Amino acid sequence: MLLSCIILMMYGPHNSAEAATITAENEIKQILNNLFTNKSDYLADRDNKLADFYDNKHLLSRRAYKMEVDRKLYLHSWAKKRNMKIVNSQSKIRVTRVRIGENVAVVSLGHSQKISYSYNNHPSSAQWFGLGTWHAITLKKIGDHWIVWKEWYLDPLEENPSLIPSGVPVDSPDREVAQDGKKYRRKAAVAYADKYAGLAWGAGNNGKYNRKYKSYNNHGGDCTNFVSQALGDPEEGGGLPMRGPWRYHYPNGGSRTWVQTDALKNFILYSGYGRVITTDFFPELMKQTDAQPYGAIGKLKEGDLIAHVLKNDVDHFSIVTGFDDHGYPLVNSHTADRFRAPFDLGWDKTTKYILIQIRD
Secondary structure (H helix, E strand, C coil), rough: CHHHHHHHHHHHHHHHHHHHHHHHHHHHHHHHHHHHHHHHHHHHHCCCHHHHHHHCHHHHHHHHHHHHHHHHHHHHHHHHHHCCCEEEEEEEEEEEEEECCEEEECCCCHHHHHHHHECCCCCEEEEEEEEEEEEEEEEECCCCCHHHHHHHEEECCCCCCHHHCCCCCCCCCCCCCCCCCCCHHHHHHHHHHHCCCCCCCCCCHHHHCCCCCCCCCCCCCCCCHHHHHHCCCCCCCCCCCCCCCEEEECCCCCCCCHHHHHHHHHHHCCCCCEEEEEEHHHHHHHHCCCCCCCCHHHCCCCCCCEEECCCCCCEEEEEEECCCCCCCCEEEEEEEEEEEEEEEEEEECCCCEEEEEEEC
């Protein structure tokens, strides 16, 4: 009897507290799964109760809900400008941290989202792309109900819908199929970009970046580092030789030219590794001419690059990984993570694009 009491004193309360913690965490994770399922339902115009997860009386909760409203408005406005319709959305989450207090839970999680769309003139043929974002969420329990008290995530879909330019790329039926060259392994560069597109739905490597390389997401952004990897990784990537100022110093990090947007752009062009197809705003890229019957955009091949320019500075880099059924260039990138997403999604009419062809 004495031994039983000692064992109970040693292990019983501890195990009970641990079990209660696990139960609370499982409850929070279930709420989060329901929240993100409802976010996807809301984005795809399915019946849902997303507003029930927020409290309109509190400023931060109201702002978090408005972010979802604005995101949906932008995405559907963008699709309309492209003669498309958003037809479905799916979500998966990966909870990485939960801290539970009295009626409060602070959570970090990764969100992978698949967004499907169709063209209005071909509604039966669905296309899709993947997005990935990291979220910091505070849940608060009011009565018996958990609500989103505040939320932060870096999502480039909060643009002004009135600034979306019109235009749809003209499909190029005789588009040149990308082939590996003597200097550049295009297919490998695309496979690398697909494998290491992070949290974006569709990416490989269990949603993780290549651990050989440092992530620069907390140092101004990882987009250029990712493109450099796809171009130059000697084992899995495009295999362009590192030379001059463009190189990665394992395991310490990349040179300025490896990780900084304008520096990479200048190196690619002045080294002879690439050439500019054109630099222009979205409508001009779509314009058909005798010399370019499918627009300048029709000159792109898988493994080429697109630089996004704001106020004369390169703000972002992405790598072309394919084309949808109508010839829309699709790109992969980091910050935020994207898998075969339309290249202009999240940008507006103030954005210039530099289309860069990598020499084979």
